[in-house]
Amino acid sequence: MRRLIAFEQVSLDGFFVDGKGDMSWAHKQDPEWTSFTSSNASGDGALLFGRVTYEMMASFWPTPMAMERMPAVAEGMNRMPKVVFSRTLENVSWHNTTLVKGDVAAHVRKLKDEPGPGMAILGSGSIVSQLMQAGLIDELQIVVNPIVLGKGRTLFEGVEEKIGLQLMKSRAFDNGNVVLYYQPMA
Numbered sequence: 001m002r003r004l005i006a007f008e009q010v011s012l013d014g015f016f017v018d019g020k021g022d023m024s025w026a027h028k029q030d031p032e033w034t035s036f037t038s039s040n041a042s043g044d045g046a047l048l049f050g051r052v053t054y055e056m057m058a059s060f061w062p063t064p065m066a067m068e069r070m071p072a073v074a075e076g077m078n079r080m081p082k083v084v085f086s087r088t089l090e091n092v093s094w095h096n097t098t099l100v101k102g103d104v105a106a107h108v109r110k111l112k113d114e115p116g117p118g119m120a121i122l123g124s125g126s127i128v129s130q131l132m133q134a135g136l137i138d139e140l141q142i143v144v145n146p147i148v149l150g151k152g153r154t155l156f157e158g159v160e161e162k163i164g165l166q167l168m169k170s171r172a173f174d175n176g177n178v179v180l181y182y183q184p185m186a
């Protein structure tokens with residue numbers, strides 16, 4: 001069975017986007033952080049996105065600017081298979097992307113049952129919320145950024161029942177980010 005990891009960035013007060021839907025506050029460039037994120041992008045798994053995150057990623061990673069600024073990450077992002085879940089998109093243009101309009105949880109269940117490497121969700125708060133409720137996320141990698149936004153959207157909007165998590169490990173970075181690795185409790 002394929003594993004599904006969600007890699008998410010949140011503010012210290014728990015928001016994944018600010019009150020205007022912006023998450024530029026989460027994009028820090030320093031050698032240690034860039035090395036960490038570059039190593040994460042070198043896998044062979046599939047990337048899962050909601051529409052908003054897909055459109056943001058697809059507008060940057062296939063560009064010459066992305067290849068110039070972060071070549072290892074751009075190569076990985078462009079090479080890996082991608083699945084975007086959307087009720088409103090009519091087509092996708094980013095190389096190696098599949099558009100899914102149906103039931104998110106049912107499709108991810110099917111993907112998890114197929115042989116192959118793991119999968120990762122990047123951003124896509126509404127997808128994370130749905131898949132957490134369905135018990136389909138095997139690991140959460142939550143990056144806590146040292147910033148207070150005051151308002152915004154929480155990562156788990158819409159979750160109706162408590163979901164217990166177990167901390168597996170953590171890692172602090174010189175830029176103030178802390179990555180917390182959780183798995184859902186059985």
